[in-house]
Amino acid sequence: MRTRRSGFTVIEMLIVMVLGAIILGVGTKSYARAENRRAVINARDAMILTAYRARSEAVRTGRMIYLDIDPEDGLVEIATSDSVLATLDADDYGARMVGNETTLCYTGRGYALPSCGDNLTADRPVGFIRGRDTARVVVLPLGQIRRSP
Known part of the structure; x- marks a missing residue:
């Protein structure tokens, strides 16, 4: 009689x-898309915060801030x-900045x-791109910066 081997x-x-390879491939692709999306959103939000900081620095010091x-x-x-006083670099977020x-x-x-x-009299869009993902802000003539859909 033969004994059965386990294994x-x-x-x-x-x-x-x-x-396992199929699941890993699907997960990696989803992760890359999420990483690209997060990078452009982080770059956009950092630009908005930089603009808020410039405005608050002008109010705090009473001086002209550029x-x-x-x-x-x-x-x-x-x-x-x-x-x-401060510099934001889109490369730090792995994003490319576009606009005027x-x-x-x-x-x-x-x-x-x-x-x-530069005599800003109309809204100016500024975008951040990484892969197929984009995130945009609009610079308004009086210095406001807001998210753009």
């Missing part, structure tokens, strides 16, 4: 490995007339002067 057959092991948005270099800078270069000049009262910088 798995080669076929059973191959089936488990194939199923918010320079430079999509070509992927930078958003907060500066005074003689120094840079814009400079806002916040007064000590917290609003932007229309005659400063």
Whole structure:
């Protein structure tokens, strides 16, 4: 009489490995999409917070504070007339910034002067792109920055 050996057959092991590979492939693809989406949202939110910081710094100090948005270099800078206070780099979020270069000049009262910088008289969209995902903000003439759908 033969005794039965415990364990798995080669076929059973191959089936488990194939199923594991399929599940891993689906999960990895979903994770990559989620990571891209989160990166552009984080970059957009960081830009909004940088603009809020520029405005609050102008009110706090009573001085003119410049918010320079430079999509070509992927930078958003907060500066005074003689120094840079903070810099946001879209590359830090793995995103690419698109739009037109814009400079806002916040007064000590917290609003932007229309005659400063590049004479912003209309809404300016700024976007962040990574893969197929995008997140946008709109820069308004008086210095407000809001999310765009």
